Amino acid sequence: MNFDRRILLIAACVVAVGAVAFVLLGPQKQPGPPVVQKKYGPGASDTEIKIGNINPYSGPASAYGAIGKAIGAYFDKVNDEGGINGRKIKYVTLDDAYSPPKAVEQVRRLVEQDQVLLVFQSLGTPSNSAIQPYMNENKVPQLFVATGATKWNDPKNFPWTMGWQPNYQTEAQIYARYIVSNVKEPKIAVLFQNDDYGKDYLDGLKQGLGNDAAKLIVATKSYETSDPTVDSQVVALMNSGANVFVNVATPKFASQAIRKVADLGWKPLHILNNVSTSVSAVLKPAGLEKAVDIVTSAYHKDPTDPQWQNAKEYKDWLAWMQKYNPNADLASTFNVYAYSVAQTLVQVLKQCGNDLTRENVMKQAANLKNLEMPMLLPGIKINTGPNDFAPIKQMQLQKFDGTTWRLFGTALSVEGS
Amino acid sequence: MSAPGTIVSALPAQRIAGLDADFWRRVLIALAVMIAVLLPWAVSDYRVFQFTQAAIYAVALLGLNILTGYNGQISLGHGAFFAIGGYAAAILMHKLGVPYYLTIVPAGLAAFAVGVLFGLPALRLEGLYLALVTLSMAVATPQFLKYFDHWTGGSQGILLRKPAAPLWLPIGRDRWLYYQVLIVLLIAFWAGSNLLKSRTGRALVAIRDHPISAAAMGINLPLYKTCAFGVSALFTGIAGAMAAIVTGFVAPDSFNVFLSISFIVGSVVGGIATVSGAIFGGIFIQFIPNIANQISDAAPWAIYGMFLLGFMYVMPKGVAGFIKERAIRYRQARESADADEAR
Secondary structure, eight states: OHHHHHHHHHHHHHHHHHHHHHHHHSOOOOOOOOOOBTTBOTTBOSSEEEEEEEEOSSSTTGGGHHHHHHHHHHHHHHHHTTOBTTBEEEEEEEEOTTOHHHHHHHHHIIIIISOOSEEEOOBOHHHHHHHHHHHHHTTOOEESOBOOOSTTOOTTTOTTBOOOSOOHHHHHHHHHHHHHHHSSSOOEEEEEESSHHHHHHHHHHHHHHGGGHHHHEEEEEEEOTTOSOOHHHHHHHHHTTOSEEEEEOOHHHHHHHHHHHHHTTOOOEEEEOGGGOOIIIIIHHHOGGGGTTOEEEESBOOTTOGGGTTSHHHHHHHHHHHHHOTTSOTTOHHHHHHHHHHHHHHHHHHHHTTOBOHHHHHHHHTOOOSBOOTTBOTTOOBOOBTTBOOSOOEEEEEEEOSSSEEEOSOOEEOTTO | OOOTTSOOOOSOOOEETTEEHHHHHHHHHHHHHHHHHHGGGTSOHHHHHHHHHHHHHHHHHHHHIIIIIISOOOOSOHHHHHHHHHHHHHHHHHHHOOOGGGTHHHHHHHHHHHHHHHHHHHTTOOHHHHHHHHHHHHHHHHHHHHHSHHHHOGGGOEEOOOOOOOTTOTTOHHHHHHHHHHHHHHHHHHHHHHHHHSHHHHHHHHHHHOHHHHHHTTOOHHHHHHHHHHHHHHHHHHHHHHHHHHHTEEOGGGGOHHHHHHHHHHHHHHOTTOSTHHHHHHHHHHHHHHHHHHHOSSOHHHHHHHHHHHHHHHOTTHHHHHHHHHHHHHHHHHHHHHHHHHO
């Protein structure tokens, strides 16, 4: 019996050695160089352009997953209409759960395994920070990242990374200018969320106010996202004697603050950050009459705002939503955002013509001139250049009249500051 | 390998094909190491990166297995030790300019210190209560990291330069990092399994199985339990440091509660009171979510849940426990067959 067993084991050893030999000498699965044709980078061909994306479809920030889905829905429409210069878009979108290590892994899959031409709209400041060195080292476009942080406009150090939306500091500086030129002896009170987003705004406001900042800002109060309400903060800010209230809060807290300010009978110039301008999600819960005369700035249209709803631009957007993204929320600005940013990419790819290399994608992305988008506000123009990787730099002020936001003045920018 | 908690048998060693079982165990380990060494040459760089991450998770799980599997103290907060190791390495590299390979040991020691400190209150808590307290640690960690933003970079995190392979070694960065992680893994597993086979290891198991008898036998319970926490945190902290180096970035979002949950899942799926189970657990944590994602875009976590159910149904003692059980059954079958023949 021992003899049989020995034979069995010898056989097993032979199999094992064979397996190792196969591993050693077997077919190498390294992704080979892409089929080299003169004008095509990886992921592009006569019939197809492959675009990668990472979005948090699970995890703490999964609400943003709506953006990734809406972008896919827009590319479906583009493909149904014949694609871009005859090429269909193949959109590969992966979940990173808002976790930076996962983002690194997924983006490597997109670049090395799926061989995408570019990575588009990767979402979140931490995830984008984590993948930025990899993208730039491997010279893969990291285009129109979905974050409001200020650091994406850095073409000298990161020539393969480009932002899209106006950043928080830009917006805060616009408010600072408005306050200084419209309020006599301003005394400013600021409510802000205690994280980078809130601090970014506060820094921008201070920069905009310049040397007088310390004197003009009479009170600041922060809140944590775990706080149940911001009532006590608002009371403290009112007691500071301020005549300007800057509300740097996410929708739930912004809504609470609006209600509290009105209930207290406090009548400051109320400035609300762009994060929380949704009529349906922020102002209605607070009470529309309590939101009258609030000032904010914006760069894209609010789909719940009646003033846009009879125009062709809105109807086109609505038709797309109903046909391609029927389960999504018509009140959510995420779908306006996704629609506009996807259109920007389509414009870049159109400009690329038949030269679909990664180099040319970046070159064309940095060559957008006075581009206007149907669902961006009138007057907001997208402009980029070799030294300007911040596509949207303008915002427009608007005031709430009890039913809708009313634009006033012209599109403002803080270029040169 | 004897099952934990059983006294190593004084009977003559099992013999297979004329050689004793211990010899075959060594052959298996040597084979596994050989496969691990050759693996990066058979797959793409991207896969090498994934296997590197799996190996890092395996080291972290080894720490958790020592504490939860062998010593019976449940931890739902090992993501926190992973974070401490990661941030310790990142701060040493970024703020103090320490070369990356010198950060691993200090990062492990930092986690060890925190682990011992945390082990002190844990002495008074058991079972589910301890689980809840450790969970609080996992929940609090990201916020602490944001609070000390002078050192940690707040929620922006710290960006690190990823180490490249030395010029004389033309193997590419991913394989270079893989081999370094593999070396740390081998040392960690060698140290871990020696520790568990020693007097200390038997004391840990005795405390788990019957603390009163263990104390009666002269085992210093507080000392061993706090040390178990410390050593467990040491392994997980070392893993955290390697994760920071390999990813090249740390941020509070890298260490959310789900990471801690993943650790306990990987630990149980791999085989909680085993050493080799940590390897299977690491592979599970790394690859199953990806596979689930490939099966269904719409409901990957439902698929993940089904995998988990499937694993637990087929292998209730984890992968390592399953293999061990099969091996024992096989041996018993052979023995009774031999006995029949002899009759």
